[in-house]
Amino acid sequence: MLLCDCHTHSICSPDGNVPILEMARAAKAAGLGELCITDHCDLLNGGGERTLSYDWAPVLEQYAQARQLEDESFALRLGLELGGAQVSPAHAEAILAGAELDFVIGSVHNKSEALGGGDFYYVSYTSPRLCHELLDDYFDSLLAVARLGLYDSLGHLIYPLRYMNRRDGQGVTLEPHLPVIREILAAVIESGRSLEVNTYCGRTVEDWREVLVLYHEMGGRRVTLGSDAHHPENVGRGMAEACALLRELGFGEVTVYRRRQPRGIPLN
Numbered sequence: 001m002l003l004c005d006c007h008t009h010s011i012c013s014p015d016g017n018v019p020i021l022e023m024a025r026a027a028k029a030a031g032l033g034e035l036c037i038t039d040h041c042d043l044l045n046g047g048g049e050r051t052l053s054y055d056w057a058p059v060l061e062q063y064a065q066a067r068q069l070e071d072e073s074f075a076l077r078l079g080l081e082l083g084g085a086q087v088s089p090a091h092a093e094a095i096l097a098g099a100e101l102d103f104v105i106g107s108v109h110n111k112s113e114a115l116g117g118g119d120f121y122y123v124s125y126t127s128p129r130l131c132h133e134l135l136d137d138y139f140d141s142l143l144a145v146a147r148l149g150l151y152d153s154l155g156h157l158i159y160p161l162r163y164m165n166r167r168d169g170q171g172v173t174l175e176p177h178l179p180v181i182r183e184i185l186a187a188v189i190e191s192g193r194s195l196e197v198n199t200y201c202g203r204t205v206e207d208w209r210e211v212l213v214l215y216h217e218m219g220g221r222r223v224t225l226g227s228d229a230h231h232p233e234n235v236g237r238g239m240a241e242a243c244a245l246l247r248e249l250g251f252g253e254v255t256v257y258r259r260r261q262p263r264g265i266p267l268n
Protein backbone atom coordinates (compact mmCIF):
# COMPACT_ATOMS: atom_id res chain seq x y z
CA MET A 1 0.00 0.00 0.00
CA LEU A 2 1.12 3.56 -0.63
CA LEU A 3 1.29 5.49 2.61
CA CYS A 4 -0.22 8.93 3.01
CA ASP A 5 1.10 11.40 5.56
CA CYS A 6 -1.89 13.53 6.49
CA HIS A 7 -0.35 15.86 9.07
CA THR A 8 2.66 18.01 8.17
CA HIS A 9 3.79 21.62 8.55
CA SER A 10 5.72 24.06 6.40
CA ILE A 11 7.12 27.57 6.67
CA CYS A 12 3.47 28.70 6.65
CA SER A 13 3.23 27.55 10.28
CA PRO A 14 4.67 29.76 13.06
CA ASP A 15 6.88 26.85 14.16
CA GLY A 16 7.90 25.74 10.63
CA ASN A 17 10.87 26.76 8.45
CA VAL A 18 10.62 24.75 5.25
CA PRO A 19 8.73 25.61 2.04
CA ILE A 20 5.88 23.29 1.02
CA LEU A 21 7.90 22.33 -2.07
CA GLU A 22 10.68 20.89 0.09
CA MET A 23 8.25 18.93 2.25
CA ALA A 24 6.66 17.53 -0.91
CA ARG A 25 10.08 16.57 -2.33
CA ALA A 26 10.87 14.72 0.90
CA ALA A 27 7.54 12.89 0.81
CA LYS A 28 8.13 11.78 -2.75
CA ALA A 29 11.68 10.68 -1.98
CA ALA A 30 10.35 8.67 0.98
CA GLY A 31 7.98 6.84 -1.38
CA LEU A 32 4.74 8.22 0.05
CA GLY A 33 1.65 8.14 -2.14
CA GLU A 34 0.20 11.35 -0.72
CA LEU A 35 1.27 14.27 1.40
CA CYS A 36 -1.22 16.58 3.02
CA ILE A 37 0.11 19.92 4.24
CA THR A 38 -1.77 20.97 7.38
CA ASP A 39 -0.28 24.23 8.58
CA HIS A 40 -1.35 25.67 11.90
CA CYS A 41 -4.28 28.01 12.31
CA ASP A 42 -4.91 28.44 16.02
CA LEU A 43 -7.64 30.69 17.35
CA LEU A 44 -5.43 31.34 20.38
CA ASN A 45 -1.74 32.10 19.94
CA GLY A 46 1.01 30.62 22.10
CA GLY A 47 0.48 33.32 24.72
CA GLY A 48 -3.29 32.83 24.81
CA GLU A 49 -4.42 35.88 22.81
CA ARG A 50 -7.19 35.45 20.27
CA THR A 51 -6.14 35.27 16.61
CA LEU A 52 -9.37 35.10 14.68
CA SER A 53 -8.31 35.49 11.05
CA TYR A 54 -6.02 33.61 8.69
CA ASP A 55 -4.07 34.71 5.64
CA TRP A 56 -4.43 32.01 3.01
CA ALA A 57 -2.38 33.79 0.32
CA PRO A 58 1.12 32.44 1.16
CA VAL A 59 -0.15 28.87 1.63
CA LEU A 60 -2.10 28.87 -1.63
CA GLU A 61 0.86 30.28 -3.53
CA GLN A 62 3.28 27.68 -2.18
CA TYR A 63 0.80 24.86 -2.63
CA ALA A 64 0.22 25.77 -6.28
CA GLN A 65 3.98 25.84 -6.88
CA ALA A 66 4.63 22.50 -5.15
CA ARG A 67 1.93 20.71 -7.13
CA GLN A 68 4.39 20.53 -10.03
CA LEU A 69 5.76 17.45 -8.21
CA GLU A 70 2.50 15.53 -8.55
CA ASP A 71 2.41 12.53 -10.86
CA GLU A 72 0.50 9.25 -11.15
CA SER A 73 2.03 7.91 -7.94
CA PHE A 74 2.21 11.06 -5.81
CA ALA A 75 -0.49 13.55 -4.83
CA LEU A 76 -0.20 16.71 -2.79
CA ARG A 77 -3.22 17.70 -0.72
CA LEU A 78 -4.10 20.94 0.99
CA GLY A 79 -5.29 20.76 4.57
CA LEU A 80 -5.32 22.80 7.75
CA GLU A 81 -4.69 22.05 11.39
CA LEU A 82 -7.43 24.14 12.97
CA GLY A 83 -6.62 24.60 16.65
CA GLY A 84 -9.13 25.79 19.23
CA ALA A 85 -12.20 26.09 16.99
CA GLN A 86 -14.38 26.14 20.13
CA VAL A 87 -12.95 29.59 21.04
CA SER A 88 -15.05 31.15 18.28
CA PRO A 89 -16.91 28.70 16.00
CA ALA A 90 -18.11 31.49 13.69
CA HIS A 91 -14.55 32.66 13.04
CA ALA A 92 -13.38 29.08 12.59
CA GLU A 93 -16.07 28.52 9.99
CA ALA A 94 -15.16 31.70 8.14
CA ILE A 95 -11.49 30.66 8.04
CA LEU A 96 -12.37 27.24 6.62
CA ALA A 97 -14.44 28.89 3.91
CA GLY A 98 -11.35 30.77 2.70
CA ALA A 99 -9.83 27.96 0.66
CA GLU A 100 -10.81 24.76 -1.12
CA LEU A 101 -9.47 22.23 1.34
CA ASP A 102 -8.92 18.49 1.13
CA PHE A 103 -8.69 17.87 4.85
CA VAL A 104 -9.12 19.56 8.23
CA ILE A 105 -7.56 18.39 11.48
CA GLY A 106 -9.32 19.63 14.62
CA SER A 107 -6.99 20.00 17.57
CA VAL A 108 -6.34 21.82 20.83
CA HIS A 109 -2.91 23.20 21.79
CA ASN A 110 -3.97 25.74 24.40
CA LYS A 111 -5.36 25.94 27.87
CA SER A 112 -8.87 27.34 28.05
CA GLU A 113 -9.15 31.11 28.18
CA ALA A 114 -10.30 30.79 31.81
CA LEU A 115 -6.82 29.44 32.59
CA GLY A 116 -5.01 32.06 30.51
CA GLY A 117 -5.15 30.31 27.13
CA GLY A 118 -1.41 29.62 26.67
CA ASP A 119 -0.04 26.64 24.76
CA PHE A 120 0.51 23.47 26.82
CA TYR A 121 4.02 23.54 25.37
CA TYR A 122 5.00 26.43 27.64
CA VAL A 123 3.73 25.04 30.95
CA SER A 124 6.15 23.91 33.61
CA TYR A 125 4.70 20.58 34.76
CA THR A 126 5.84 20.55 38.35
CA SER A 127 3.55 17.86 39.77
CA PRO A 128 1.25 15.02 38.66
CA ARG A 129 -1.65 16.89 40.30
CA LEU A 130 -1.07 19.95 38.10
CA CYS A 131 -0.83 17.67 35.06
CA HIS A 132 -4.22 16.10 35.81
CA GLU A 133 -5.87 19.49 36.42
CA LEU A 134 -4.57 20.66 33.06
CA LEU A 135 -5.66 17.43 31.38
CA ASP A 136 -9.19 18.02 32.72
CA ASP A 137 -9.09 21.44 31.08
CA TYR A 138 -7.59 20.06 27.86
CA PHE A 139 -10.12 17.27 27.43
CA ASP A 140 -13.03 19.66 28.13
CA SER A 141 -11.80 21.84 25.25
CA LEU A 142 -11.20 18.82 23.02
CA LEU A 143 -14.71 17.52 23.71
CA ALA A 144 -16.10 20.90 22.61
CA VAL A 145 -14.01 20.68 19.41
CA ALA A 146 -15.12 17.08 18.79
CA ARG A 147 -18.79 18.00 19.16
CA LEU A 148 -18.52 21.20 17.13
CA GLY A 149 -17.63 19.17 14.07
CA LEU A 150 -15.53 21.65 12.04
CA TYR A 151 -12.94 18.95 11.25
CA ASP A 152 -12.43 15.67 9.42
CA SER A 153 -10.01 14.03 11.84
CA LEU A 154 -9.45 14.78 15.51
CA GLY A 155 -5.74 15.54 15.92
CA HIS A 156 -3.27 14.19 18.48
CA LEU A 157 -5.71 13.39 21.29
CA ILE A 158 -2.80 12.81 23.71
CA TYR A 159 -1.12 16.16 22.92
CA PRO A 160 -0.25 17.44 26.45
CA LEU A 161 1.38 14.11 27.34
CA ARG A 162 4.16 15.02 24.88
CA TYR A 163 5.39 17.61 27.31
CA MET A 164 4.16 16.30 30.66
CA ASN A 165 6.05 13.04 30.42
CA ARG A 166 8.87 13.71 28.04
CA ARG A 167 10.19 16.92 29.49
CA ASP A 168 9.41 16.74 33.18
CA GLY A 169 8.95 13.02 33.69
CA GLN A 170 5.70 13.16 35.65
CA GLY A 171 4.64 9.67 34.55
CA VAL A 172 1.06 10.78 33.94
CA THR A 173 -1.44 8.22 32.61
CA LEU A 174 -4.80 8.70 30.92
CA GLU A 175 -6.64 6.48 33.40
CA PRO A 176 -8.46 9.24 35.38
CA HIS A 177 -9.61 10.85 32.12
CA LEU A 178 -11.12 7.80 30.42
CA PRO A 179 -14.75 8.92 30.95
CA VAL A 180 -14.26 12.17 29.03
CA ILE A 181 -12.08 10.42 26.45
CA ARG A 182 -15.01 8.05 25.85
CA GLU A 183 -17.30 11.04 25.28
CA ILE A 184 -14.79 12.53 22.82
CA LEU A 185 -14.43 9.26 20.89
CA ALA A 186 -18.22 8.84 20.83
CA ALA A 187 -18.56 12.29 19.22
CA VAL A 188 -15.99 11.33 16.57
CA ILE A 189 -17.62 7.98 15.83
CA GLU A 190 -21.25 9.15 15.83
CA SER A 191 -20.46 11.95 13.39
CA GLY A 192 -18.61 9.60 11.01
CA ARG A 193 -15.32 11.44 11.44
CA SER A 194 -11.79 10.08 11.94
CA LEU A 195 -9.35 9.81 14.79
CA GLU A 196 -5.75 10.74 14.06
CA VAL A 197 -2.79 8.65 15.09
CA ASN A 198 0.04 11.16 15.41
CA THR A 199 2.96 8.93 14.45
CA TYR A 200 6.06 10.92 15.25
CA CYS A 201 5.92 14.43 16.64
CA GLY A 202 3.72 13.39 19.55
CA ARG A 203 5.38 10.47 21.22
CA THR A 204 6.01 6.90 20.20
CA VAL A 205 3.38 5.00 18.23
CA GLU A 206 3.00 2.59 21.16
CA ASP A 207 1.53 5.45 23.24
CA TRP A 208 -1.57 5.23 21.06
CA ARG A 209 -2.40 1.64 21.94
CA GLU A 210 -4.72 2.39 24.89
CA VAL A 211 -6.74 5.00 23.00
CA LEU A 212 -6.95 2.87 19.84
CA VAL A 213 -8.13 -0.20 21.76
CA LEU A 214 -10.91 1.88 23.33
CA TYR A 215 -11.81 3.51 19.99
CA HIS A 216 -12.05 0.12 18.27
CA GLU A 217 -14.12 -1.35 21.14
CA MET A 218 -16.53 1.56 20.82
CA GLY A 219 -16.93 0.90 17.09
CA GLY A 220 -14.45 3.47 15.76
CA ARG A 221 -12.96 2.38 12.43
CA ARG A 222 -11.80 5.54 10.68
CA VAL A 223 -8.21 6.47 11.43
CA THR A 224 -5.92 8.96 9.70
CA LEU A 225 -2.13 8.83 9.97
CA GLY A 226 0.10 11.87 10.27
CA SER A 227 3.72 12.34 11.28
CA ASP A 228 3.22 15.97 12.36
CA ALA A 229 6.62 16.57 10.73
CA HIS A 230 7.92 20.12 10.74
CA HIS A 231 11.12 19.15 8.86
CA PRO A 232 11.64 17.15 5.64
CA GLU A 233 13.60 14.36 7.33
CA ASN A 234 10.60 13.50 9.52
CA VAL A 235 7.97 13.23 6.79
CA GLY A 236 6.29 9.83 7.02
CA ARG A 237 8.11 8.90 10.21
CA GLY A 238 6.39 6.30 12.39
CA MET A 239 3.74 5.49 9.81
CA ALA A 240 4.83 1.91 9.12
CA GLU A 241 4.83 1.20 12.88
CA ALA A 242 1.39 2.77 13.19
CA CYS A 243 0.06 0.54 10.39
CA ALA A 244 1.45 -2.51 12.17
CA LEU A 245 -0.23 -1.48 15.44
CA LEU A 246 -3.54 -0.83 13.68
CA ARG A 247 -3.44 -4.26 12.01
CA GLU A 248 -2.66 -5.89 15.35
CA LEU A 249 -5.65 -4.16 16.95
CA GLY A 250 -8.03 -5.27 14.22
CA PHE A 251 -8.35 -2.16 12.07
CA GLY A 252 -8.83 -2.96 8.39
CA GLU A 253 -7.97 0.35 6.73
CA VAL A 254 -6.65 3.86 7.09
CA THR A 255 -8.61 6.85 5.87
CA VAL A 256 -7.46 9.66 3.60
CA TYR A 257 -9.40 12.71 2.48
CA ARG A 258 -9.77 14.54 -0.78
CA ARG A 259 -12.01 17.60 -0.97
CA ARG A 260 -13.06 16.60 2.53
CA GLN A 261 -14.47 13.24 1.41
CA PRO A 262 -13.11 10.13 3.18
CA ARG A 263 -11.65 7.18 1.32
CA GLY A 264 -10.47 3.94 2.93
CA ILE A 265 -7.15 2.37 2.00
CA PRO A 266 -6.90 -1.30 3.02
CA LEU A 267 -4.18 -2.06 5.55
CA ASN A 268 -2.54 -4.98 3.82
Ligand SMILES: [Zn+2]
Nearest residue numbers: 081107155156
Ligand atom coordinates in the same frame (compact mmCIF):
# COMPACT_ATOMS: atom_id res chain seq x y z
ZN1 LIG B 1 -0.91 20.10 16.66
Ligand SMILES: [Zn+2]
Nearest residue numbers: 007009081228
Ligand atom coordinates in the same frame (compact mmCIF):
# COMPACT_ATOMS: atom_id res chain seq x y z
ZN1 LIG C 1 0.66 19.66 13.83
